[in-house]
Amino acid sequence: MIQLKNLERYYKSGFQKSWVLKGINLDVKQGEFITIMGDSGAGKSTLLQIIGMLDAANKGEYNFFDEEVHRFNEKKRTELYKHYIGFVFQAYHLIDDLTVYENIETPLIYRGIKSKERKPLVAELLDRFNIVAKKDLFPDQLSGGQQQLVGLARAIIGKPKLLLADEPTGNLHTKQGEEIMKLFKELHAEGMTIIQVTHSEKNAEYGDRIIYLEDGYVREDKNVNELLEKN
């Protein structure tokens, strides 16, 4: 599904280049649940953003379902991720001026889906996440966990092939975090490819593969079971 070859991301300051990512090679198969781990500044978020096509690498190849993303311009990338990728953020990033219902339906609007067809799709997710009663509230009227549920619902409403999550439970307390992770597991079980960035070993256990980044390199790329056994 995703192939990264010799991917590099650096920032220039004067004549100096400082690398955030260097020589990244990665193969993601459809249906995998991958966790990216590493210390602060290791390049986790940057890698996720490049995979999510919000950012572009300076060097190297990025193939997504045999499309050569590294050759795409911004507009074509938008077109691609609009159809295949959903995002979940640590800070939820809901639109403050939209209700829960409207936040969830936004991606559908941008895909040109008619209001009549949007309704059942949104209703289904509200139901599934148990937030039907909250549908007319605004984000600032919700708890963090509820906001993240909305964020997740919004990410998956377009039935993306790939779900990217950047510290999805980072702002939540344990119980709320667990709830979100369980939903991730469910989605994974249904066949969705998921890549998450997290500091939490516990959250990593929900996935089936862990990638350790260190100073922009891939230090380790292991099966979850292998790693757990090792520890």
Add this chain to the structure above:
Amino acid sequence: MFRHHIKIGYRNLLKNKTYSAIKIGGFSIGIAAFLLITLFVKEELSYDQFYSQQDRIYRVLNVSTNPDFQVNEWPSFSAPIANLLNTDYPEIETAGRLIVRDWFLAGENQFRKSTENQNNYEEGFAYVDPSLLDIFEIKMIYGTREESLSKPFTMVISKKVADKYFPNQNPVGETIILNDNSEEPYTIGGVMQNLPSNTHLEFDFLLTFVGVEFWDGEQTDWCCQNYEPYLRVKPGTNIQQLEEKLLAIKEDYLLKELIDTENAFAEVVKNHRSFRLQPIENIHLQSGVIGDNFKHGDLRVVQLFGAIAIFILLLACINFINLFTAKSANRAKEVGIRKVAGSFKGELVRQFLTESILYSGISIALGTTLAYLSLPFFNQLAGKNIHIPMDTYWFFPSLVLLTLVIGLLAGMYPSFYLSKFQPIDVLKGNISKGIKNSRLRSSMVVFQFTTSIVLVVSALVVYNQMQFILKSKVGFDKENLVLLHGASTLGDKTKAFKEELGRLPMIEDVTNSSSFPVDGTLRNNNQFWINGQQKIDKGVSAQAWRVAGNYHSSMKMNLLKGRFFAEETNRDSFATIINQTMAEKLGLENPIGEQIWNGGAWDIIGVVEDFHFENMKREIRPLVFFKTRGNSAIIAARIQSEDFSKTMASITGVWNKFMPNQPIRYSLLDESYAEMYAETERTGNVFAACAFLAILIACLGLFGLSTFMAEQRTKEIGVRKILGASSSNLFQLLTYDYLKLVFISMIIGAPIAWYLMKKWLQYFEYRIDIVWWFFIVAGVLVAGIALLTVSRQALKLTFSNPVDSLRNE
């Protein structure tokens, strides 16, 4: 999608109430001003645009390139002109003559039905050829265009007059007596619809020329120019060719008359005279230098107003743009998320444009209401009678169009600016709160304040010029002088009336003349020569006024040489007093004892100091006084200033004793004098009003900006305080930037204002200098207001507790 955009816009509007109020408030004020000024401009441009034969109606003008004449174009011709145009020029379908100025019965009269004794003063009498009813496409209510004026002593009255004197009846055939002259009664031949407000023509009574001859042989004489011809050409006529053909009038008639009388003026006419056909729709706005008797608009004023309207609208748009972009950090997150959710840039641009159109829609609704409410004030200001054309098919569609145009204009930049944000920057939190495109924002603020300063300086200059006009030495005493109009009907009783009036204790002096140094009194231009030179040089064109013997002393004019007229009626019948300019033009260093010639010789007995008898826009012209033979249109009384109403009551008592059937009609000379500059005063008022609006709009924007900046700098100020900054340090820090902008605006605005006002002042022959303190006053005023505007936020921030602003970090 569209509904979605509207919804978001609406919620944003409610969320940031202060900013929304500033945006909408500024916008509404700007739009109200724009609407009113546009309606004014539209009204001015609509003059005489409603004829079915629009492009075929013309007025004939004399054109003189003789540099000695002040007026280079004028509309008057001799009596035979209409016949000539109708018979000799096949291109001309029909032509007719008009007289509207005070001339025999044209102008103003005492009017009564033959069945009543009470006279009523009426204005708006004109002599016309019957063909003018056709050329001006006058709409008849009773009678026909062909028949109504076809018999001698017939008149057509307007519906307004008919309703006043003959309510609910057809007045055709009724008999009218003018000025108590029952020997020559007039018969009403027809009633016409009232003339619309947007025509240069102004009359309510049309008197026929049929059967009129003002003196023996007058109708065939080419001597005097009293008639203003209008004509309608046949379709497809080449106007330029026709103008050239008209030169035959000069050769065949004008020159012939002059050569026959051996008049040296013939040479001037031969070399310098030509004719021009002026399209009827140009008469209102493009007759600035044409000496006719209509009230005119001024194309330059219309253009100036138009420019001001657009500037005020721009100022309002700038507020919107500035606040929208300043607050953009708050929207940046939304842009980022929407992009991640799959929105294209174009979609976001559309969203923000919809939002700005929503704002402009609300503002236009409010602005229109505001315009409606301030209409009476505006009409007074502009001296117009404009109404908001709610009932026309185009008004509301143009509002919708305006909404779109303004919405796009104001929303364009913010939309593209906002939709450019990259999600990755936003989501990482890289966008600093105060997005710093401050250079653009600053230049827009500078633009606003430059406009304000230009308008303030302009208002100051116009106001000072007006004060200069009203206070400058005019060469006579214009205070405490009451003019009694319509005095010619006193006839032989004039002398007795004057004497009785003069016996009243509060009356200092009584004199009479038809000509006074204010508009609306008789003017009479003639050609004069030093006696004996009439066949040698071209002479001097001068005003000739007939005045009572004590006129100069009553008016308190200054005698430079010789003496005033003797007061006894039978003396000085062939004497004349001239003004300084006349003496100069004649080239006489010592004029006393010399003679001037104008169909007869006159002894110069005195020279008066030049005084302003026309608008100060014009140079003082040559003037010649003769002694009047008897009665005249105006009797002037100089009164003692205290208790005006009691004085007027006494004067009215005397008047009613002499003229029981004619109500007294009076004016005050100083008021009429000020009236001559009403246009100037209006220009000043408009500048002042626009300056006020511009400053108001600019300050609204500045208030919004400073509020926003204060939000941004809360933390910085907290840190500075902890580091030991004093309150005054901080206040300076927070206001310095704005004052700098005002200062820059002053540097840019001053030369612009100087240039514009220099040009405006050139319309006045007598004018003030533009002095440095105008700019200082304008600068200090604008800077002061700006400082007041921003200081609220600055003070609030300066005296806030630093702990509060730093705690949440």
